[in-house]
Amino acid sequence: MAKEITLHIDGQPVTVPEGTKILQAAESIGIEIPRLCYFEGLPASGSCRLCLVEIEGQSRLAVSCTQRVKEGMAVLTASDRVLRSRRFILELIWSTHDGDCTTCEKAGACDLQRYTYDLDVDKEKYGLYAPDEIPSDLGDPLLERNLRLCILCGRCIRACREKSQGILDFMERGMSTIVTTSLNRPLAESGCDFCGSCIEVCPVGCLVERDRKLRGREWEFESVETLCGHCNLGCTQVIDLAHGEIVRTRPGADGYLCVRGKFGWDYLSSDDRLTAPLVRNGDSLQETTWAEALARAAEGLAGAGSVAGLVGPNVTNETVKAFGELLATSFGSQDVGFTGGGVPFGALSTFGGLKALAGVGDVEKAKKILAIGPSLAEGFPRARLAIKRAVDAGAKLIVVDPNESELAAIATLHLKPKAGAEAALLTAIGKALVDGDLHNAEAEGVAEAIPAIRELGVPDAGVSPEAIAEAAKLFAKGKGVVVSSALTCDVLSRSAGLLMLTGRKKGALLPLHPSANPWAGVLLSAGASGDGAKGIYALGTDPVAAGEPPNADFLVVQDLFLTKTAEMADVVLPLRAFAEEEGTVVGAGGKLIAVNAAAPSDLPANWQILADLADAAGKPLPYKSIRDVRAAAKETISAVKGSLAFPSMNGAGDSEELRPYERFELPEPSWVARSQIRRGGSAAGVSEAKEEVAA
Amino acid sequence: MSTATEVICAPQQALEALRAFAADGMCGRCIPCPIATRQSIAMLERITSGEGEAVDLDRLTRVSTELIDAARCPKGEEAAKKLGEALASPEFARHVEGICGSGACAALTRYRVIPERCTMCGACQEACPRDAIEGDPFIAWRGDNKPYVIRLEKCDGCAKCVAACPADAIERVT
Ligand code: SF4
Numbered sequence: 001m002a003k004e005i006t007l008h009i010d011g012q013p014v015t016v017p018e019g020t021k022i023l024q025a026a027e028s029i030g031i032e033i034p035r036l037c038y039f040e041g042l043p044a045s046g047s048c049r050l051c052l053v054e055i056e057g058q059s060r061l062a063v064s065c066t067q068r069v070k071e072g073m074a075v076l077t078a079s080d081r082v083l084r085s086r087r088f089i090l091e092l093i094w095s096t097h098d099g100d101c102t103t104c105e106k107a108g109a110c111d112l113q114r115y116t117y118d119l120d121v122d123k124e125k126y127g128l129y130a131p132d133e134i135p136s137d138l139g140d141p142l143l144e145r146n147l148r149l150c151i152l153c154g155r156c157i158r159a160c161r162e163k164s165q166g167i168l169d170f171m172e173r174g175m176s177t178i179v180t181t182s183l184n185r186p187l188a189e190s191g192c193d194f195c196g197s198c199i200e201v202c203p204v205g206c207l208v209e210r211d212r213k214l215r216g217r218e219w220e221f222e223s224v225e226t227l228c229g230h231c232n233l234g235c236t237q238v239i240d241l242a243h244g245e246i247v248r249t250r251p252g253a254d255g256y257l258c259v260r261g262k263f264g265w266d267y268l269s270s271d272d273r274l275t276a277p278l279v280r281n282g283d284s285l286q287e288t289t290w291a292e293a294l295a296r297a298a299e300g301l302a303g304a305g306s307v308a309g310l311v312g313p314n315v316t317n318e319t320v321k322a323f324g325e326l327l328a329t330s331f332g333s334q335d336v337g338f339t340g341g342g343v344p345f346g347a348l349s350t351f352g353g354l355k356a357l358a359g360v361g362d363v364e365k366a367k368k369i370l371a372i373g374p375s376l377a378e379g380f381p382r383a384r385l386a387i388k389r390a391v392d393a394g395a396k397l398i399v400v401d402p403n404e405s406e407l408a409a410i411a412t413l414h415l416k417p418k419a420g421a422e423a424a425l426l427t428a429i430g431k432a433l434v435d436g437d438l439h440n441a442e443a444e445g446v447a448e449a450i451p452a453i454r455e456l457g458v459p460d461a462g463v464s465p466e467a468i469a470e471a472a473k474l475f476a477k478g479k480g481v482v483v484s485s486a487l488t489c490d491v492l493s494r495s496a497g498l499l500m501l502t503g504r505k506k507g508a509l510l511p512l513h514p515s516a517n518p519w520a521g522v523l524l525s526a527g528a529s530g531d532g533a534k535g536i537y538a539l540g541t542d543p544v545a546a547g548e549p550p551n552a553d554f555l556v557v558q559d560l561f562l563t564k565t566a567e568m569a570d571v572v573l574p575l576r577a578f579a580e581e582e583g584t585v586v587g588a589g590g591k592l593i594a595v596n597a598a599a600p601s602d603l604p605a606n607w608q609i610l611a612d613l614a615d616a617a618g619k620p621l622p623y624k625s626i627r628d629v630r631a632a633a634k635e636t637i638s639a640v641k642g643s644l645a646f647p648s649m650n651g652a653g654d655s656e657e658l659r660p661y662e663r664f665e666l667p668e669p670s671w672v673a674r675s676q677i678r679r680g681g682s683a684a685g686v687s688e689a690k691e692e693v694a695a
Numbered sequence: 696m697s698t699a700t701e702v703i704c705a706p707q708q709a710l711e712a713l714r715a716f717a718a719d720g721m722c723g724r725c726i727p728c729p730i731a732t733r734q735s736i737a738m739l740e741r742i743t744s745g746e747g748e749a750v751d752l753d754r755l756t757r758v759s760t761e762l763i764d765a766a767r768c769p770k771g772e773e774a775a776k777k778l779g780e781a782l783a784s785p786e787f788a789r790h791v792e793g794i795c796g797s798g799a800c801a802a803l804t805r806y807r808v809i810p811e812r813c814t815m816c817g818a819c820q821e822a823c824p825r826d827a828i829e830g831d832p833f834i835a836w837r838g839d840n841k842p843y844v845i846r847l848e849k850c851d852g853c854a855k856c857v858a859a860c861p862a863d864a865i866e867r868v869t
């Protein structure tokens with residue numbers, strides 16, 4: 001317990017822990033000291049001087065964002081001298097700030113604007129000195145950098161350093177200082193990963209998302225918080241709407257989104273989205289009414305004899321539950337399969353319950369991290385950030401990746417298995433744990449597994465025995481997690497095996513998946529193959545694109561777009577996207593997390609469409625509202641979540657053949673396409689796309 | 696014989712001090728100091744080139760007092776104090792009124808030919824880049840020699856005539 005310090009701020013007594021900064025102490029009693037360079041959560045730099053306060057008995061003004069409280073201090077946050085100094089600084093800033101609040105995107109949310117108003121600052125006091133050669137747009141994709149508005153507070157530099165690539169800095173010096181990349185190269189050539197963390201902290205309008213430009217003022221925005229749906233790490237995401245349209249997304253409380261969460265929302269308002277049901281008429285699909293489409297789907301599925309369902313990983317638990325219920329109740333089928341977009345999920349059915357799943361918080365607190373798989377850092381930037389933070393805090397990192405990578409560069413140990421030998425390497429580490437008596441003999445299930453593991457031959461993974469022994473030693477003790485972007489059954493089951501051997505049962509395994517809700521299907525569906533079924537209903541999944549075209553007499557597809565599978569369907573139904581749905585997901589840490597319908601949609605909720613289809617089939621679902629579905633989903637998940645056991649090192653996992661190692665391809669950030677659609681030549685691009693859909 | 700370039704007036708001294716600070720002492724890592732320095736340099740440049748206004752003096756005074764609090768490091772504080780000391784000189788107000796008084800600021804300095812000393816050699820007229828000197832060379836027995844005079848409205852105070860005059864017959868009037 002830190003010592004408590006009592007001081008007076010503007011005459012009010014306040015008691016805070018030792019080490020608190022004056023600015024925070026003031027904030028704790030509701031006194032906001034103006035600041036431009038300080039940003040909660042970033043290291044303080046003390047450079048803007050706006051937070052100066054007067055301390056009784058001290059001749060110099062004090063920088064409240066860096067100065068700690070002292071017992072008995074008497075602080076004045078708005079004395080005449082302090083206000084004079086603040087106005088002076090703001091006058092100076094305005095003399096270099098070539099901005100006009102009437103057209104600036106930041107107006108309404110701009111700190112400079114607010115303080116200028118609050119302190120009635122004379123903007124023209126020192127005239128304007130902004131040489132023409134300072135650029136008003138550096139021409140980067142996705143975000144505009146208008147250096148004519150930059151006030152050199154340095155927040156973006158610190159945010160980029162703390163959360164991302166650390167590519168920004170003060171360049172040149174003295175009076176010609178600017179904030180930019182090294183040699184003022186474009187962001188895309190400087191290693192920027194377009195996380196947008198810099199935008200989030202900029203106190204003025206210097207950094208702005210291109211997509212939001214001229215689409216509404218800050219005070220017109222309506223904001224709803226939900227989870228990002230682009231991977232299972234579940235970053236909170238705020239979606240801002242203006243005039244009913246999405247104009248921007250930004251991070252919620254945890255303060256971070258990667259490029260997909262920050263900029264990957266264009267698909268939601270894409271003109272290619274399905275907005276009305278389609279039914280097959282000979283060779284073509286024709287738009288029709290919901291009633292007609294549902295009747296056709298109900299009739300077709302009922303008439304098919306045997307029905308199977310396939311559901312994708314990017315819908316809520318409620319959708320999965322209602323889908324399973326629809327197939328069972330209305331079409332008498334228990335055959336609901338789950339497609340993870342080409343990723344096998346069998347491993348999870350033998351995995352030790354939801355509580356064993358880790359979230360980013362577990363990774364950040366870990367002391368030992370085993371990071372497996374390709375493109376882990378690039379594909380899952382939030383996982384990279386968590387791992388980096390843990391390593392900065394002293395964690396030991398073991399990277400399993402045949403290639404060099406950003407994480408390999410900061411790893412304590414980098415193991416490079418030969419192609420496809422990740423799982424073999426994990427088995428070898430497990431054996432080394434046992435052979436070296438480094439395992440946790442007391443942990444559940446370990447004693448029984450040991451004899452068989454001792455018998456195991458050491459599989460050849462192309463890694464030296466010394467390195468394997470070192471990995472086993474490194475990983476054996478302390479809070480440990482396995483983070484894997486390699487989602488093969490073998491890798492996941494052996495990862496779980498390693499965790500079992502070392503007695504880690506809670507918050508220990510983080511499989512990374514590029515969808516929001518990858519576990520729901522496993523937990524909520526019966527898990528069948530669809531083999532031999534004559535009627536297939538594919539919801540939010542595109543088996544044709546995954547190379548497994550469904551072989552059915554009657555095919556219903558429900559999706560966001562006219563996918564390859566939808567093109568061959570008999571009935572196509574539109575689907576609400578993840579961001580448009582209220583419901584729950586099984587989050588990365590294995591917890592149920594509620595999500596909101598943050599983006600607007602004219603479609604019925606997904607569960608409602610399924611309920612309507614059940615009605616059309618004459619066998620209604622037992623749900624009256626989304627709450628009923630939620631309760632049912634929760635019940636099913638609770639029933640199964642703890643009953644799953646760890647696989648053994650030599651059990652089911654080993655009986656599967658090691659499959660060739662597949663590189664997990666990530667969606668490219670598509671800003672080129674986006675900017676072409678959104679900007680110049682937009683009309684042609686969009687109408688062409690429309691015609692394609694219509695055709 | 697004195698040349699104007701060796702002389703330095705108080706505003707120029709302040710300007711040089713700030714320029715030296717900007718080039719060497721200042722780090723540019725706090726927000727107020729570099730801007731204040733840049734603005735002060737711009738104001739002093741105006742003042743020493745005859746474009747200064749009374750409001751510039753107020754602004755400079757404000758910088759010199761406020762930057763002491765606002766600057767992050769003692770270097771900026773010291774620069775502000777030095778500026779404040781310099782501003783105590785009455786020369787600043789005179790510059791704004793249009794007079795340098797030391798010959799340092801060409802734009803605020805004017806010359807005249809002293810008729811009693813002038814030998815009417817014409818060297819100044821040759822030297823003047825602005826064609827600001829009128830007069831005819833001395834020709835004996837002629838009664839209507841035009842004496843040499845400097846047209847103040849054309850003169851820009853460069854002092855080339857002063858250097859050129861062999862008779863030391865040109866003096867500063869402001
Ligand atoms: S950055 Fe702020 S102060 Fe500057 S023009 Fe924009 S809104 Fe106004």
Ligand code: SF4
Pocket residue numbers: 159160164165166167168187191192193194195196197198199
């Ligand atoms: S977008 Fe992210 S990586 Fe790029 S400059 Fe901003 S903070 Fe750095």
Ligand code: SF4
Pocket residue numbers: 149150151152153154155156157179201202203204206207
């Ligand atoms: S770009 Fe914004 S955050 Fe970065 S230094 Fe300039 S004003 Fe500050």
Ligand code: SF4
Pocket residue numbers: 228229230231232233234235256257258259260261262380381382383
């Ligand atoms: S890390 Fe995952 S959840 Fe977070 S913003 Fe990126 S894609 Fe979305």
Ligand code: SF4
Pocket residue numbers: 808809812813814815816817818819820843859860861862863864865
């Ligand atoms: S140079 Fe001197 S002496 Fe010669 S004409 Fe001019 S003022 Fe007279």
Ligand code: SF4
Pocket residue numbers: 806822823824825826827828845849850851852853854855856857
């Ligand atoms: S000071 Fe310069 S411009 Fe003026 S008269 Fe003399 S030479 Fe000509």
Ligand code: FES
Pocket residue numbers: 034035036037038045046047048049050051052063064065066
């Ligand atoms: S907020 Fe304290 S110096 Fe900028």
